Amino acid sequence: MADPLLTRVKSKLHLTARRRVTHALDGQYRSLQHGRSMDFEDLREYTTGDEVKDIDWNATARLGTTLVKRYHAERRHRMLFVVDRGRNMAAQSDGGTEKRMLAVLITGILGYLAIRHGDEVALATGDAESHRLMPYRTSERELERMLHEAHDHVSLDGSQSDLPGLLQHICQRLRGHHFLVVIADETELTDEIQELIRRLTVQHELVWIEIADANPLAGGNAASLSYDVSGSWRMPSLLAQNEQLAAELRANERNRTRRLSALVTELGASFARVHSEEDVMPALIELLKRRGRTHA
Numbered sequence: 001m002a003d004p005l006l007t008r009v010k011s012k013l014h015l016t017a018r019r020r021v022t023h024a025l026d027g028q029y030r031s032l033q034h035g036r037s038m039d040f041e042d043l044r045e046y047t048t049g050d051e052v053k054d055i056d057w058n059a060t061a062r063l064g065t066t067l068v069k070r071y072h073a074e075r076r077h078r079m080l081f082v083v084d085r086g087r088n089m090a091a092q093s094d095g096g097t098e099k100r101m102l103a104v105l106i107t108g109i110l111g112y113l114a115i116r117h118g119d120e121v122a123l124a125t126g127d128a129e130s131h132r133l134m135p136y137r138t139s140e141r142e143l144e145r146m147l148h149e150a151h152d153h154v155s156l157d158g159s160q161s162d163l164p165g166l167l168q169h170i171c172q173r174l175r176g177h178h179f180l181v182v183i184a185d186e187t188e189l190t191d192e193i194q195e196l197i198r199r200l201t202v203q204h205e206l207v208w209i210e211i212a213d214a215n216p217l218a219g220g221n222a223a224s225l226s227y228d229v230s231g232s233w234r235m236p237s238l239l240a241q242n243e244q245l246a247a248e249l250r251a252n253e254r255n256r257t258r259r260l261s262a263l264v265t266e267l268g269a270s271f272a273r274v275h276s277e278e279d280v281m282p283a284l285i286e287l288l289k290r291r292g293r294t295h296a
Contacts, residue, residue, distance in 0.1 A: 005147040006140060009108030012281070025285055029113045043067045077119045078136055081107045082170055082182045083150045086127035086161025089185065090154050094212035095276020100154040102211050103183045104147050105280045110181060111143045124173075125150050126166045127159035133173060163187060167196040179205040186213045189259050198267060206269035207287065210260070 013025075043059055046066035054068040083089075089100040111121045120136035123146035134146055163184050170180070180200060187193060187210065200206050257273060264271040272287040274280055 004144060005104050005151060006108055006112070006144045009105055009112060009147075012105060012277075013109060013112070025109065025113060025281065025288065029117055029288065043069060077114075077179060078122065079110065079114045079119055079179045079181060080122045080124060080136075080170075080174075081111065081146070081150075082124045082166065082180055083107060084127070084161050084163050084166060084184050085125045085150060085153050085158075087154070087156055087158045088161035090156045090158065091185070092214040093274070093276060094214055095279065096214070097277045099185055099211045100151050102274055102277065102280060104151050105277065106183055106209055106274065106284070107150060107181075108143070108147055109280065109284060111146070112140070115140060115143060121146070123149060124166065124170055125153075126162070126169060127153075128162040128165065129159040131166060131169045133169075161185070164190075164192050164196060167193075167200065171196065171199050174204070177204060179207075181207045181209065183209045183211070185211050186253075186256070187260065189256060189263065194263060197263060197269075201267040201269050206264070206267075207291075208260075208264050208269060208271050209283075209287075210257070210271070210273045212273055212275045 043056055044067065046055065046068050056067050056069050059067045083103050085100075089098075089103060091099055093099050093102055107123070114121050115138055118138070120138050121143060122136040123132075123134040125132055125134075132149065134142075134149060137143070167182070197206070197208070261271040261273075270287055270291050272283045274283045
């Protein structure tokens with residue numbers, strides 16, 4: 001398989017400078033799956049990110065090393081990644097990276113942690129023309145296939161994005177309780193999207209991760225003018241230098257993000273917004289911490 005994407009994900013996780021971040025992600029992972037029934041298994045040395053309540057103080061006092069209780073789950077949990085593969089994901093994010101690569105990093109990091117914890121992962125992806133639901137698996141090899149499915153079919157001349165259609169497909173196909181991680185670009189909070197979010201949160205656990213759009217007014221010269229990947233509209237140079245338009249654009253975006261985040265949170269789900277490649281791990285850590293506090 002060309003260009004192993006999971007290798008790139010792991011390199012992000014295991015950089016020496018980020019090792020403490022990796023421990024924090026790993027230690028906080030259980031907060032995604034609140035309510036999990038756990039049995040005590042054994043003890044291991046404390047690492048950054050472990051919860052204080054898991055420390056075995058008696059064993060720590062006896063051995064002089066901080067030890068935490070390690071548990072194993074009575075049953076596996078299922079994490080389904082829902083990722084847009086339309087042409088919107090070929091656009092640049094706010095940080096300049098292609099959105100599809102940020103989607104791969106988010107899916108890869110959470111998927112890798114899930115597999116390490118004995119959970120199953122699956123992928124639902126699609127565009128305006130078709131959808132695909134890849135079955136639950138527990139191996140890195142299958143996670144690699146999912147990452148390529150979310151990455152390789154995205155292009156600027158590909159099919160249009162259709163997030164409502166993809167979410168509708170999920171509502172119709174899924175049976176039972178699942179843990180859904182929706183990864184999408186900036187989404188207008190239409191009545192249809194609101195209803196779909198409500199339907200999903202009634203039956204499933206939901207995390208909504210939004211990838212921020214690039215600033216269409218950045219640059220301001222003919223060589224760097226922005227254009228809309230879903231159509232043929234291009235930013236006129238006169239507007240690109242309009243300070244009032246820039247201020248209104250920022251205000252509208254803050255309002256849209258606030259409304260989406262409020263809706264998701266009100267329904268008991270979780271929301272995160274990612275701007276750049278460097279933003280992925282801090283955003284995921286903060287997301288996990290918030291879920292841990294909410295469901296403790």
